[in-house]
Amino acid sequence: MAVQPYPLQFKAEMKERVWGGRALEQFGLELPDGAIGEGWMIGDHPNGTTKVVNGELAGLGLDEIREQYGREWFGTRGFSEKNGRFPLLIKLLDCNDDLSVQVHPTDVYDRLPAGELGKTEMWYILSAKPGAKIIYGLKEGIDRPAMESAINEGRIMDTLQEVSVEAGDAFYIPAGTVHALCSGVVVAEIQQNSDTTYRLYDYDRPGLDGKLRELHVEDSLNVIAYEGAGAQRMKTDGVGAGEWLSIATSPYFQVEKGIVEGPLALSTSPESFVILVIADGEGQVRYSGGELDAKAGQCFLLPATLGDYELSGSMTVLRSVVPA
CATH class of the missing domain: 2.60.120.10 (Jelly Rolls)
Structure with a gap:
């Protein structure tokens, strides 16, 4: 199966x-x-x-x-x-x-x-x-x-x-x-x-x-x-709740910093997996099959085919993909 x-x-x-x-x-x-x-x-x-x-x-x-x-x-x-x-x-x-x-x-x-x-x-x-x-x-x-x-x-x-x-x-x-x-x-x-x-x-x-x-x-x-x-x-301290700031762009990765305060709806794309690094705080990663607790220091690999997901709680997150 x-x-x-x-x-x-x-x-x-x-x-x-x-x-x-x-x-x-x-x-x-x-x-x-x-x-x-x-x-x-x-x-x-x-x-x-x-x-x-x-x-x-x-x-x-x-x-x-x-x-x-x-x-x-x-x-x-x-x-x-x-x-x-x-x-x-x-x-x-x-x-x-x-x-x-x-x-x-x-x-x-x-x-x-x-x-x-x-x-x-x-x-x-x-x-x-x-x-x-x-x-x-x-x-x-x-x-x-x-x-x-x-x-x-x-x-x-x-x-x-x-x-x-x-x-x-x-x-x-x-x-x-x-x-x-x-x-x-x-x-x-x-x-x-x-x-x-x-x-x-x-x-x-x-x-x-x-x-x-x-x-x-x-x-x-x-x-x-x-x-x-x-x-x-x-410096990246100007990011507001619900916003994403591009903090590194190369041919190999694109990294954004986001501030999660409450639910934040996101989605993967068929082109690339998503890596989430929880830099600070704690919350949840929700997807169609369930929910995972997240806290500072944890890292998640989201498959490209995951589709819609949601981050919630109070967290600072680094989100990385492979750029086009």
Whole structure:
């Protein structure tokens, strides 16, 4: 018997990171021991595939659902054309310490690992301690020779822009943009389904195994967009109840922030699934087959064939689709 489409919830894949902590526990997530930096909330990747925890498909991985239900559930744009996998990876990040200074390649970089995509991403700051900042792009006039000289002379930090952040800030990070989250922020990340990161600098600190983590200086220098790749940042606190604000647009995802205060009627389209990330508050996701409770930190994958649905309660929601 065919399974009727319904909003899917997944068990997060937790990743220990040298820069992680325990902040994701605030969302009611089950964390293993250690410094947990990443919760892969919705993933279809060899390094982390999430499994459904609700409804008829409970126990199946996102890869198995992709293989069984194909374009019917994910939409005509719901696949990576390069490797056939689910096109996005959704994470929550706990930055208890500074992340490495890093950059990601585009899809066309000729030294990408087999089967991997490039990595364009966006961040939404869920919480930030006073004085929190990130590294976001290069200072004016930094080209490859200037970057190489700075690396060789141990002064790479002089080439980087620092930006103060607070909850509600949104950042679009196209591939080629040098960046680093810094300590004191918790972030929702929506990105291409890739796990390829090139590290430029890691503060000369040991990793979880006690050894210095690998740097990828040559690859980084090759893929940096020295003239800029179109990175954008914005404040999002002007969104009103029942409104949606576009906070990141790329060829791979379109992300909107919405404020739910009471019932809000919506619908999926045949072209793309919808991903909902509950950034704050609590409420319900209602659809023709039932209702699911929703609260901060939860993520839902709505099949393209779900049709009409309704959000209710008092919530801040990030809604993502694959654009035309």
